[in-house]
Amino acid sequence: MEKIFNKYKKEKYKYGFYTNIKSKTLPLGINSYIIKKISNLKNEPNWMLKIRLKAYKYWKSIRNKYPKWANLKYNKIKFNNISYYSGILNKNNKKIKKTFNKLGVPINNKKISIDYVFDSVSIKTTLNKILKKKGIIFCSISKAIKKYPNLIKKYLGSVVPYNDNFYSALNTSVFSDGSFCYIPKGVKCPIELSTYFRINNGLIGQFERTLIIVNDKGSVSYLEGCTAPIRLKNQLHAAVVELIALKNSYIKYSTIQNWYPGNKNGKGGILNFVTKRGICGKNSKISWIQVETGSSVTWKYPSCILKGDNSIGEFRSISFTKNLQQIDTGSKMIHIGKNTSSLIISKGISANYSKNTYRGLVKIEKNANNSKNYTQCDSMLIGSKSSAYTYPNIISKNKNSIIEHESTISIIEEEKIFYCNQRGLNNEKAMSIIVNGYTYDILNKLPLEFVIEAKDLLNIEIKNSIG
Amino acid sequence: MLKINKLYTSIKNKKILKNINLNIKNNEIHILMGPNGSGKSTLSYTITRKPYYNIIKGDIIFNKKKINKLSSDKISKLGIFLSFQNPIEIEGITMLNFLKNLKKNIKYKKILKYSKLLKINLDNLHRFFNLGFSGGEKKKNEILQLLILKPKLIILDEIDSGLDIDTIKIIFNILNYYFLNNKCSILIITHNTNIINYINPNLVHILNKGKIIFSGKKKIINYIEKYGYKFFNKKRICI
Numbered sequence: 001m002e003k004i005f006n007k008y009k010k011e012k013y014k015y016g017f018y019t020n021i022k023s024k025t026l027p028l029g030i031n032s033y034i035i036k037k038i039s040n041l042k043n044e045p046n047w048m049l050k051i052r053l054k055a056y057k058y059w060k061s062i063r064n065k066y067p068k069w070a071n072l073k074y075n076k077i078k079f080n081n082i083s084y085y086s087g088i089l090n091k092n093n094k095k096i097k098k099t100f101n102k103l104g105v106p107i108n109n110k111k112i113s114i115d116y117v118f119d120s121v122s123i124k125t126t127l128n129k130i131l132k133k134k135g136i137i138f139c140s141i142s143k144a145i146k147k148y149p150n151l152i153k154k155y156l157g158s159v160v161p162y163n164d165n166f167y168s169a170l171n172t173s174v175f176s177d178g179s180f181c182y183i184p185k186g187v188k189c190p191i192e193l194s195t196y197f198r199i200n201n202g203l204i205g206q207f208e209r210t211l212i213i214v215n216d217k218g219s220v221s222y223l224e225g226c227t228a229p230i231r232l233k234n235q236l237h238a239a240v241v242e243l244i245a246l247k248n249s250y251i252k253y254s255t256i257q258n259w260y261p262g263n264k265n266g267k268g269g270i271l272n273f274v275t276k277r278g279i280c281g282k283n284s285k286i287s288w289i290q291v292e293t294g295s296s297v298t299w300k301y302p303s304c305i306l307k308g309d310n311s312i313g314e315f316r317s318i319s320f321t322k323n324l325q326q327i328d329t330g331s332k333m334i335h336i337g338k339n340t341s342s343l344i345i346s347k348g349i350s351a352n353y354s355k356n357t358y359r360g361l362v363k364i365e366k367n368a369n370n371s372k373n374y375t376q377c378d379s380m381l382i383g384s385k386s387s388a389y390t391y392p393n394i395i396s397k398n399k400n401s402i403i404e405h406e407s408t409i410s411i412i413e414e415e416k417i418f419y420c421n422q423r424g425l426n427n428e429k430a431m432s433i434i435v436n437g438y439t440y441d442i443l444n445k446l447p448l449e450f451v452i453e454a455k456d457l458l459n460i461e462i463k464n465s466i467g
Numbered sequence: 468m469l470k471i472n473k474l475y476t477s478i479k480n481k482k483i484l485k486n487i488n489l490n491i492k493n494n495e496i497h498i499l500m501g502p503n504g505s506g507k508s509t510l511s512y513t514i515t516r517k518p519y520y521n522i523i524k525g526d527i528i529f530n531k532k533k534i535n536k537l538s539s540d541k542i543s544k545l546g547i548f549l550s551f552q553n554p555i556e557i558e559g560i561t562m563l564n565f566l567k568n569l570k571k572n573i574k575y576k577k578i579l580k581y582s583k584l585l586k587i588n589l590d591n592l593h594r595f596f597n598l599g600f601s602g603g604e605k606k607k608n609e610i611l612q613l614l615i616l617k618p619k620l621i622i623l624d625e626i627d628s629g630l631d632i633d634t635i636k637i638i639f640n641i642l643n644y645y646f647l648n649n650k651c652s653i654l655i656i657t658h659n660t661n662i663i664n665y666i667n668p669n670l671v672h673i674l675n676k677g678k679i680i681f682s683g684k685k686k687i688i689n690y691i692e693k694y695g696y697k698f699f700n701k702k703r704i705c706i
Contacts, residue, residue, distance in 0.1 A: 416555050418517050422515055422543050422548075422551075425540060427540070429568065434557060438559060
């Protein structure tokens with residue numbers, strides 16, 4: 001019995017290890033000196049520093065007005081107890097390679113081009129040769145700031161301005177790294193692009209910045225993955241992701257978020273405050289897919305601004321919470337162009353004492369004739385102590401548009417579990433069949449390479465929420 | 468094979484079964500009849516150890532092993548199979564994939580063979596489990612799972628209700644074939660007195676208000692048909 005228990009314990013969060021590695025870490029706290037230092041460490045041009053300082057000035061003015069509207073409870077974040085930069089000294093250190101191997105994302109992967117971000121620094125971007133041939137740029141954002149200043153100046157902050165919200169202001173002032181991708185005219189990216197974010201250092205906050213631009217008739221599929229070691233203290237992660245789909249283009253953005261969720265009593269874990277937004281040009285399409293299982297607190301609303309006529313925005317989400325995890329997630333679809341359509345499918349699963357909230361906004365502007373939205377949000381509760389909430393917000397200023405909203409809440413039926421038990425399947429297997437079935441239509445939209453990974457992740461979650 | 472001694476049960480403190488004694492030997496077929504709400508399904512759920520079906524006292528013994536405290540998946544693994552009165556639907560998993568979960572290394576060929584025996588529409592194998600299936604299709608799916616799991620004790624909870632004659636015939640042909648070729652016993656819960664046209668029971672029990680009020684040979688079914696269950700309420704009768 002003891003053995004089984006230990007085995008189970010080990011399986012809890014298998015990415016919770018720490019890599020002991022030398023790195024340059026900035027002292028705790030946030031001020032203009034720290035921001036200058038970050039910019040300096042990254043050899044940034046002066047214009048970038050100016051943007052950072054402008055954002056910091058704004059953030060300082062609202063510092064005490066952090067957003068409280070979400071359905072989340074957590075201790076006030078002490079922004080001066082965080083280090084805003086930690087970069088390893090030697091990017092070729094063997095330990096880095098070992099770490100990513102252990103995480104299941106080996107650096108010599110031949111199928112997917114991956115940007116590896118370790119704490120505040122991008123370590124390496126792989127398979128660049130294949131991409132270069134097609135004229136695709138995929139590199140760390142730090143490199144892009146130096147190498148492609150015109151693109152950065154034009155697009156960084158164009159979808160999520162620094163003063164959009166509390167965390168976008170913070171992110172703009174201190175972001176340390178992230179990915180940049182540019183797909184030129186008419187190019188369909190032949191392989192999956194991906195960024196893997198790893199928080200290793202216990203004192204830092206990770207502030208990543210991702211910018212993806214797809215030009216006319218281009219397309220790309222991008223995946224983001226994340227993990228962090230087990231720690232008893234909360235750690236802050238505040239990212240900003242901007243997608244720009246110019247006319248006739250397509251961006252598919254998938255996330256498998258598996259940050260450390262905290263322990264059974266709700267201690268520790270990542271506080272995940274993310275702003276993700278994309279803008280669609282004429283005839284273009286942005287598709288968000290997310291599988292959210294980690295973090296102790298998640299605040300995240302991947303959104304689409306459907307500016308161009310005939311553009312399409314999609315949001316598909318699976319959020320699984322257990323123990324004392326809290327998720328407040330959903331999407332915003334802003335219809336501006338004519339004949340625009342959007343789809344929101346959200347499936348929440350909450351187990352133990354966790355709290356799972358869907359929050360959405362569908363807004364159809366005056367001139368968005370013949371626009372359509374379909375929203376479906378389903379919640380599944382496991383056990384009697386978990387909770388699910390939905391806050392849909394619908395605003396239509398156009399008479400020729402159609403908005404449909406459906407939502408359901410189901411308690412994982414004991415009848416179904418018993419049926420499976422009666423066929424010799426144990427609780428874990430039974431739950432896995434039912435939950436996999438429930439999330440089937442979303443899992444199937446993930447890039448093929450990640451479907452199994454996501455399924456495994458859900459199965460581990462199920463195992464842990466039963467234990 | 469299955470022995471129930473002085474069994475008392477309750478659901479949420481409500482007493483349901485009272486002093487049930489039942490002995491189903493190897494290679495026997497028993498039929499359990501009784502009015503609605505008499506506790507027939509409760510008995511089947513108690514044997515298969517469905518949660519909330521509490522045993523107050525008494526024993527359920529399967530092949531000399533007391534199974535009162537086992538979980539329902541363990542009971543299934545011992546070889547007790549319950550065909551549900553209303554099989555559930557599961558979205559997002561095909562019938563075929565569900566069946567593959569039941570037994571390691573089960574071959575597709577075998578599933579196909581059993582499906583053909585049961586005259587199951589093979590397209591159903593690729594549809595979501597029971598989703599939008601007709602009553603008959605769901606019941607055939609139950610029997611298909613039975614053939615895959617090869618149980619020793621089969622409990623059929625109203626396998627015949629709501630089915631057309633052709634489907635009933637198909638199902639009972641296979642059950643009879645299975646019974647003859649495997650060491651097993653069957654407990655049939657039904658409302659249908661015609662059942663004896665399809666299967667030959669060793670004993671028939673009548674359950675009323677949580678008690679087995681009568682057990683006898685096949686012919687008592689004729690009395691049920693003629694006079695109803697009331698006939699057995701009076702203790703003095705003997706057949």
